[in-house]
Each structure stands twice: as structure tokens, then as C-alpha cells.
Amino acid sequence: MTLSVNIFLSLDGVMQGPGSPDEDLSGGFDRGGWLAPYLHDLTVGQIVNSWLARADSLLLGRYTYDMMQPFWELVTDPDDPVAYALNHLPKYLVSSTVENPTWHNTRVLPGDPLNAIEELKRGRGEIQVHGSHRLARSLHDAGMVDEFRLLVFPVVVGTGKRLFDAGSVPSGFQVLESETLASGTFHLRLRPIPFGTADMGPRIGL
Numbered sequence: 001m002t003l004s005v006n007i008f009l010s011l012d013g014v015m016q017g018p019g020s021p022d023e024d025l026s027g028g029f030d031r032g033g034w035l036a037p038y039l040h041d042l043t044v045g046q047i048v049n050s051w052l053a054r055a056d057s058l059l060l061g062r063y064t065y066d067m068m069q070p071f072w073e074l075v076t077d078p079d080d081p082v083a084y085a086l087n088h089l090p091k092y093l094v095s096s097t098v099e100n101p102t103w104h105n106t107r108v109l110p111g112d113p114l115n116a117i118e119e120l121k122r123g124r125g126e127i128q129v130h131g132s133h134r135l136a137r138s139l140h141d142a143g144m145v146d147e148f149r150l151l152v153f154p155v156v157v158g159t160g161k162r163l164f165d166a167g168s169v170p171s172g173f174q175v176l177e178s179e180t181l182a183s184g185t186f187h188l189r190l191r192p193i194p195f196g197t198a199d200m201g202p203r204i205g206l
Helices: 043-051 060-073 081-088 113-120 133-141
Strands: 002-008 057-061 092-093 106-108 126-130 147-155 172-180 184-195
Touching: 002 043, 002 133, 043 081, 043 147, 057 060, 057 113, 057 133, 060 081, 060 092, 060 133, 113 133, 126 133, 147 172
Parallel strands: 002 126, 002 147, 057 092, 057 126, 092 106
Antiparallel strands: 147 184, 172 184
């Protein structure tokens, strides 16, 4: 099974609270909604729909799960591809405190989450992470991510939770796809590859 991480990012790598001012106030974050000025670019929605069209199941951290459920489970339009995917696909929840999740088709992963996810990856299809800051970072550090799909918006937020921060495990990336949208947003598909260094040699004028 392929594991992909699908994230909205600012230019400085922030992924916290992109959608609205009160989406994620943890850590005193007061700059939420930084993505909203770019949603006039309809290609953003088309790309997100294309991400979810690949999904066979979803993998979510507790915080993201709790933010998504109250909104999306009330969106019952069968023609809304995001709502349909979130409400109908199997969802795997990483949580040590939830025992009986109420969102349809949710299963809490037992025991050590990385071991449980490794078991899931022995199946077929694609399991997708959306948001879920700590989970995405842990999966990256454990070398378990097969593909990153990123929408990088032309804004610097300056503070907040970052996908890659100090202490991240070093990694190189193979660019599978890159595209610049009309809004200036970058769409990237990246495959992790081993981190490497080299000596540039003498450079006159540098």
C-alpha cells in the first residue's frame, strides 16, 4: 500500500490553520485563514479532488480528526467529492484516548501507531494523510512516506506548526510533478530519496 501525505503549506513551511482564523488556535496561533485569499483559483479545488480520487483509505491524527468530523459529516451532497471521500472511505485514527469513534467507517489503530501503520502498508491501494501535523512528521522521520503532495501558497506566515522543522530527519526528494497555478501557488509531488551531500568545489566570485 502506498502512503501519501497531502498538505497545504505556506512558503515558510507552515501548515497550521490554513482555512479559517479559528481552525487551530493551539500554541496561541493567531494567523489562521492564510490560505483563503487564494481560493479564487479553482485549480486548487481540482487538485485536492484529484488527490482524494486516488485514496482507498485515510489516516488521521486525533487533532485533525476532531476538527474535520463536525463539519464534514454534515455535508451530505453526493456530488461533493471531498465530503464523499471523507465520509465514506475507511478512516484510521491514531489516538491513545479515543475508544469508540463516532464518524462513520472509523477504526482506531491499536498499540504502537507506527507498527499498526506498517501492517496497513502490507495491503493494497493508497492510504492518505491529510493535515495531521505530528503524524505526518512522525511518518517522515520513520521513512514511511512514499509520496508528498503539496500545495505551497505564496505567503509567509512567520509562525506556526511546520511540516519540516528543526530536528526533521534529512531527506532528498525526487520531483514527480510540479506546476505553478494562476494564483502563484505551487503544486508539487515529491518522492523521498536518500539525503546526500557533495562538494561544489571552488567557485570564483562566490
